Amino acid sequence: MNAVVIEHVKVSELPEDWQTQLHASANACVTVRIEEEAESREMAKENAENPLFGMWQDREEMSDVEAYIRKLRAPRF
Numbered sequence: 001m002n003a004v005v006i007e008h009v010k011v012s013e014l015p016e017d018w019q020t021q022l023h024a025s026a027n028a029c030v031t032v033r034i035e036e037e038a039e040s041r042e043m044a045k046e047n048a049e050n051p052l053f054g055m056w057q058d059r060e061e062m063s064d065v066e067a068y069i070r071k072l073r074a075p076r077f
Contacts, residue, residue: 006032 011019012026024030047053062068 002036004032004034006034 008029009032010026011022011024011028011030014022014030014032019026022028022030056062
């Protein structure tokens with residue numbers, strides 16, 4: 001998991017929503033850590049129910065995705 005850490009940020013420089021949640025003075029310095037959220041199981045289920053999800057699964061020429069892409073990217077002349 002990747003994270004971005006920003007140290008010594010004044011509260012007054014943060015977005016207003018963050019400032020109200022912190023309840024700190026505007027001159028206070030904080031460290032901000034931003035992490036990527038894992039995809040929820042609910043989102044995965046929604047994707048699986050989408051008719052576009054897996055629409056190419058029955059295509060024989062795409063059974064080996066890497067080979068198919070290599071062929072698409074190959075020079076034509």
